[in-house]
Amino acid sequence: MAPIRHLTASAYLFARFGPSSWRMCVIKHPRHGGYLAPGxxxxxxxxxxxxxxxxxxxxxxxxxRPRLLPVPLPDGYPHPGVIGPWWTVDIAAGPDGRADVRHLHRDHIYVGVVPLPYEPQGRSELPVRWVDRAELEVLDTPADTRILGDHLLGTIVNAVRPSTPPVPDEDLAAELLRRQELDQEARLLPKASRTTPETKxxxxTIDRDNRTWQEQLLATRWWPGISEVGxxxxxxxxxxxxxxxxxxDFQLRCRDLLAEAVLAGEADPRHGALLQDRVRVARHRPQVFGTQLLSDEAGELVSAPIWEADQVDLRRLEVGLEPLADYLRSCRQAAG
Incomplete structure (x- = not known):
C-alpha cells in the first residue's frame, strides 16, 4: 500500500545583522519542542x-513576510531564475492532526531573506529566534534543519548579490556629491547664521530640490550602491x-530600498540603522538603534524612546555604531 503523503512547505529565512554577520530565523515548534524553520x-x-x-x-x-530567492543557477546562465523550492524532500512524520498513522511530508523548501529583521510585518504565533552558525550548532533542532541551515549560512551572501553586478557610474556619483555639498551648505554655517529667514x-529649497531629484531617480531603479558610486x-x-x-512616505520607501542594498552588501549598515530609526520616530514608534535625539526639559540632548533599551548597545555594535553613551556625549559636545 502506498504511504500517505502530505504536501508541506517551509522557508529558511536569513537576515544580515551588520557588515558580515548573517543569522537564520527559527521558530519553536509547539509539538516537537525544539526549533525549526517556519513551515x-x-x-x-x-x-x-x-x-x-x-x-x-x-x-x-x-x-x-520574506522576499523569497530564485533557485540558484550557474554563473553565466543566460535566462533569469524563478522563485521556486530549492529542494523537495520526503520527511517521515508521526501521527498528527491530519493523519493518525506515520506518513510522509513532501516538503518544498524555499529560501528567503528579511531585509529588516527588527520590522516584522505581523505578530508571530510562536517564539522566534535569529541564530548564527555557532548558535545553530548547539540549538535544539533536527539534524536536517541544522545541515541545511549551516550550508545556507555559508552561501547566502552570494545568493543575495545582484544577478547583474552594478557598474561604476561617474556621472551619478558626481551629481550625488554636488547635492551633498548643497545639503551641507546651510547646515555647516555658524549657529547664529542658520536661524535667519533667508537661510531657513x-x-x-535645497532639501526640496534634492528630494525631488532623488525621488525621480529611484522611481525606476534600485538604491545607488557601493559598486556603482563608491x-x-x-x-x-x-x-x-x-x-x-x-x-x-518617501523616507519609508527609501528605508526599504536602502535595507535591500545593505542586505546585498551595497550600502553601509550604519546608514540603514539611522534611516530606520528616523522612520520609526516619525511614526511615533520606539527606535531600534538609539540614533535619533531630542531635547529634554532642561534642553539637554537625549535619545528618543528606544525599543528594548537594555539591548541597544548590542544592536549598535552589530551595525558598527559606537556605544550609545559615547554617541550622546559626542552629539552634546557638537551642539554645545
Missing part, C-alpha cells in the same frame, strides 16, 4: 500552491533621504 501543511483542498503555503505559514508563525528658506558617495544618497522629513 507547515499546504492546503491541498484549496489548491494552494506550495509557494503560497510557505509565505502564509512563515508570516503566521514568525511574523515575517535656502535650506528648505562608499563615500553612497553616504550622499543616504543623507538626502535623511533630511527629507517633510516627505515621510
Amino acid at each position: 507547515g501543511h499546504v492546503r491541498e483542498e484549496q489548491d494552494e500552491p506550495p509557494l503560497d503555503a510557505a509565505l502564509r505559514e512563515t508570516l503566521e508563525a514568525s511574523g515575517y 528658506e535656502r535650506w528648505r 562608499e563615500r558617495v553612497g553616504a550622499a544618497a543616504w543623507l538626502i533621504v535623511q533630511h527629507a522629513d517633510t516627505e515621510p
Whole structure:
C-alpha cells in the first residue's frame, strides 16, 4: 500500500545583522519542542500552491513576510531564475492532526531573506529566534534543519548579490556629491547664521530640490550602491533621504530600498540603522538603534524612546555604531 503523503512547505529565512554577520530565523515548534524553520501543511483542498503555503505559514508563525530567492543557477546562465523550492524532500512524520498513522511530508523548501529583521510585518504565533552558525550548532533542532541551515549560512551572501553586478557610474556619483555639498551648505554655517529667514528658506529649497531629484531617480531603479558610486558617495544618497522629513512616505520607501542594498552588501549598515530609526520616530514608534535625539526639559540632548533599551548597545555594535553613551556625549559636545 502506498504511504500517505502530505504536501508541506517551509522557508529558511536569513537576515544580515551588520557588515558580515548573517543569522537564520527559527521558530519553536509547539509539538516537537525544539526549533525549526517556519513551515507547515499546504492546503491541498484549496489548491494552494506550495509557494503560497510557505509565505502564509512563515508570516503566521514568525511574523515575517520574506522576499523569497530564485533557485540558484550557474554563473553565466543566460535566462533569469524563478522563485521556486530549492529542494523537495520526503520527511517521515508521526501521527498528527491530519493523519493518525506515520506518513510522509513532501516538503518544498524555499529560501528567503528579511531585509529588516527588527520590522516584522505581523505578530508571530510562536517564539522566534535569529541564530548564527555557532548558535545553530548547539540549538535544539533536527539534524536536517541544522545541515541545511549551516550550508545556507555559508552561501547566502552570494545568493543575495545582484544577478547583474552594478557598474561604476561617474556621472551619478558626481551629481550625488554636488547635492551633498548643497545639503551641507546651510547646515555647516555658524549657529547664529542658520536661524535667519533667508537661510531657513535656502535650506528648505535645497532639501526640496534634492528630494525631488532623488525621488525621480529611484522611481525606476534600485538604491545607488557601493559598486556603482563608491562608499563615500553612497553616504550622499543616504543623507538626502535623511533630511527629507517633510516627505515621510518617501523616507519609508527609501528605508526599504536602502535595507535591500545593505542586505546585498551595497550600502553601509550604519546608514540603514539611522534611516530606520528616523522612520520609526516619525511614526511615533520606539527606535531600534538609539540614533535619533531630542531635547529634554532642561534642553539637554537625549535619545528618543528606544525599543528594548537594555539591548541597544548590542544592536549598535552589530551595525558598527559606537556605544550609545559615547554617541550622546559626542552629539552634546557638537551642539554645545
